[in-house]
Amino acid sequence: MIRASNVVYSYLKYGRTGEEPVSVRALDHVDLEIERGSFISIIGHNGSGKSTLAKHFNGLLFPKEGTVWIDDLPTDGKGNLAQIRQKVCMVFQNPDNQIIGATVEEDIAFGLENMQVPTEQMQERIDRSLEAVGLTEKRNENPGCLSGGQKQKTAIAGAVAVSPQCLVLDEATAMLDPRARREVIRVARKLNEEEGITVILITHFMDEIIHSHRIFVMDHGVVVQSGTPKEIFADPGLLEQYHLELPPVTKLAFGLRQKGLPLELPVLEPEELLKQLLRIRKGGGAC
Amino acid sequence: MLIDIQHLNYTYPSSGGVSVHALNDITVSFEAGSFTAIAGYSGSGKSTFVRHLNGLLRADSGDIRFQGESIYGKKYPISRLRQKVGLVFQYPEHQLFCRTVLEDAAFGPLNMGHDRETAEQMARRALERVGIGEELFSSSPYELSGGQMRRVAIAGVLAMGPEVLVLDEPSAGLDPYAKRQLFSLLKEMQGEGVTIILVSHSMEEIAEYADRVLVFYGGRICMDGSPEEVFSNKEELDRIGLEMPQIMECMWRIREAGIPVEGLSCSEAAAEELILKAMKGGSDA
Numbered sequence: 001m002i003r004a005s006n007v008v009y010s011y012l013k014y015g016r017t018g019e020e021p022v023s024v025r026a027l028d029h030v031d032l033e034i035e036r037g038s039f040i041s042i043i044g045h046n047g048s049g050k051s052t053l054a055k056h057f058n059g060l061l062f063p064k065e066g067t068v069w070i071d072d073l074p075t076d077g078k079g080n081l082a083q084i085r086q087k088v089c090m091v092f093q094n095p096d097n098q099i100i101g102a103t104v105e106e107d108i109a110f111g112l113e114n115m116q117v118p119t120e121q122m123q124e125r126i127d128r129s130l131e132a133v134g135l136t137e138k139r140n141e142n143p144g145c146l147s148g149g150q151k152q153k154t155a156i157a158g159a160v161a162v163s164p165q166c167l168v169l170d171e172a173t174a175m176l177d178p179r180a181r182r183e184v185i186r187v188a189r190k191l192n193e194e195e196g197i198t199v200i201l202i203t204h205f206m207d208e209i210i211h212s213h214r215i216f217v218m219d220h221g222v223v224v225q226s227g228t229p230k231e232i233f234a235d236p237g238l239l240e241q242y243h244l245e246l247p248p249v250t251k252l253a254f255g256l257r258q259k260g261l262p263l264e265l266p267v268l269e270p271e272e273l274l275k276q277l278l279r280i281r282k283g284g285g286a287c
Numbered sequence: 288m289l290i291d292i293q294h295l296n297y298t299y300p301s302s303g304g305v306s307v308h309a310l311n312d313i314t315v316s317f318e319a320g321s322f323t324a325i326a327g328y329s330g331s332g333k334s335t336f337v338r339h340l341n342g343l344l345r346a347d348s349g350d351i352r353f354q355g356e357s358i359y360g361k362k363y364p365i366s367r368l369r370q371k372v373g374l375v376f377q378y379p380e381h382q383l384f385c386r387t388v389l390e391d392a393a394f395g396p397l398n399m400g401h402d403r404e405t406a407e408q409m410a411r412r413a414l415e416r417v418g419i420g421e422e423l424f425s426s427s428p429y430e431l432s433g434g435q436m437r438r439v440a441i442a443g444v445l446a447m448g449p450e451v452l453v454l455d456e457p458s459a460g461l462d463p464y465a466k467r468q469l470f471s472l473l474k475e476m477q478g479e480g481v482t483i484i485l486v487s488h489s490m491e492e493i494a495e496y497a498d499r500v501l502v503f504y505g506g507r508i509c510m511d512g513s514p515e516e517v518f519s520n521k522e523e524l525d526r527i528g529l530e531m532p533q534i535m536e537c538m539w540r541i542r543e544a545g546i547p548v549e550g551l552s553c554s555e556a557a558a559e560e561l562i563l564k565a566m567k568g569g570s571d572a
């Protein structure tokens with residue numbers, strides 16, 4: 001679905017007037033491949049280049065060196081941009097910059113019109129996506145009158161309604177309460193499993209990525225690691241090195257194992273910890 | 288009492304739709320030097336509430352007393368309140384507006400009447416405290432990553448040396464390391480006597496750092512207590528749509544499944560001990 005080969009990107013920082021702009025390298029020879037229909041996550045410290053990379057996936061930024069392909073379309077800024085944006089839909093970190101409608105519903109409808117969704121399908125898609133994020137009661141509200149989390153939900157509903165081939169969520173859940181956060185991840189997984197939509201999740205919440213097919217770890221503009229959640233979470237030292245951490249339950253299981261409980265590590269979910277504890281008790285040979 | 292709030296009500300003027308009674312008869316007080324977290328589902332009134340604390344929004348009825356004096360009094364100097372009660376917004380973009388990071392952080396101190404040199408000194412120190420390095424000082428705040436922007440916004444408020452620091456979801460968008468750094472800074476400030484009030488959706492961070500948690504629900508405060516007290520009330524949490532911290536949830540599930548852990552805890556070390564003890568207690572063969 002998406003392939004990045006040797007991608008380099010630098011921003012020009014202008015800063016104080018009169019001074020020469022400085023070039024800041026945000027992506028440093030990034031190679032990665034995302035298969036169609038997969039659910040992948042990108043994690044990394046603040047400023048590691050996650051958003052910059054994501055903006056390459058729908059042609060908001062173009063590589064200074066190297067190439068990004070969406071299917072077989074290179075994002076070189078030469079004419080296939082509209083096609084690329086039809087395929088890849090992005091939800092940004094700050095929803096203020098992407099909400100434009102006068103009401104929540106209009107905002108979602110606007111996105112659908114842009115994607116040339118037939119009018120007769122629009123209402124149903126709007127209803128479904130509002131329901132999915134739990135925003136139905138605010139449908140006629142002016143987006144300016146929403147709370148922070150409700151704005152994020154509006155942006156997510158807009159992207160979900162479009163049902164693109166690839167959905168990029170760039171910290172789209174950063175301001176949601178735990179239940180809403182879980183709900184959004186559930187919706188994304190459902191779109192992935194049932195409709196084969198490729199999902200790219202960028203997040204600082206480690207508990208959101210435990211179901212990904214693959215996790216990419218970024219550090220200072222470089223993809224330094226990639227692997228399945230079990231692989232990535234097997235080594236607490238590795239994550240710490242990159243300013244990241246284990247989910248709480250994973251840490252707890254590490255501690256219990258160190259104190260002698262024969263747990264199979266890493267444990268990624270409370271449910272899994274419980275199962276293993278019950279198994280150990282049955283076996284009788286705990287400590 | 289440092290801040291004393293009585294029967295506060297606030298309704299947003301309707302935008303064509305229905306008007307929202309966002310704060311409903313809020314009565315609560317905050318002691319000097321305390322560390323309080325505010326939780327609650329999206330739209331429960333948290334941001335609306337904290338925007339009242341420095342007079343940014345004015346209640347329809349009720350009163351807020353700061354150091355014994357009503358901030359709604361005719362002669363009350365709201366501008367001085369804004370210096371004493373620093374508010375960091377939910378969206379950092381909403382409070383960054385200068386050309387460079389350093390100017391932005393120096394804006395508050397300048398505004399308080401400090402000369403440029405002193406103001407920049409204060410700004411540098413605040414930026415350093417949130418982990419923004421010299422190399423970003425001359426960047427435009429809009430040329431930063433999401434997490435960097437948030438740290439600059441926090442520094443801008445810190446630079447004014449407020450007595451009360453109110454932060455609306457300050458850790459949203461911060462990486463785990465930066466989060467820990469921010470919270471140890473807040474703890475340090477609490478040690479220096481600063482009162483901390485923050486909104487958070489992370490039950491983990493509330494459990495680890497706050498002494499008290501207020502839970503908002505439909506514009507009211509529906510729970511008020513220590514994190515352990517509040518989070519172990521599963522029934523009420525379910526009703527209002529909140530979740531336990533993950534560690535506590537583990538313990539709760541383990542107990543439900545018949546492994547006799549004694550009590551619930553949010554702390555990893557305590558959880559470890561309790562689970563080990565329960566597992567040693569023999570199997571139910």
Ligand SMILES: Nc1ncnc2c1ncn2[C@@H]1O[C@H](COP(=O)(O)OP(=O)(O)OP(=O)(O)O)[C@@H](O)[C@H]1O
Pocket residue numbers: 011012013024025026044045046047048049050051052053093429430431432433434435460462
């Ligand atoms: N518009 C811009 N102009 C100049 N530099 C920028 C711009 N946007 C980002 N940068 C810089 O590029 C680097 C990568 O930023 P990016 O936004 O991709 O990070 P990120 O991994 O998404 O971080 P976060 O977790 O904080 O959102 C950072 O050092 C940042 O300061």
Ligand SMILES: Nc1ncnc2c1ncn2[C@@H]1O[C@H](COP(=O)(O)OP(=O)(O)OP(=O)(O)O)[C@@H](O)[C@H]1O
Pocket residue numbers: 144145146147148149150175177299300302307309327328329330331332333334335336377
């Ligand atoms: N400017 C506004 N005009 C009208 N209504 C508003 C405005 N801002 C917020 N509201 C409404 O007031 C209620 C409380 O909003 P508030 O922003 O206080 O919620 P919150 O608890 O901070 O939520 P979040 O966790 O999503 O930030 C919400 O139902 C919201 O729709």
Ligand SMILES: [Mg+2]
Pocket residue numbers: 050051052093170432433434
């Ligand atoms: Mg980012």
Ligand SMILES: [Mg+2]
Pocket residue numbers: 147148149333334335377455
């Ligand atoms: Mg809010």
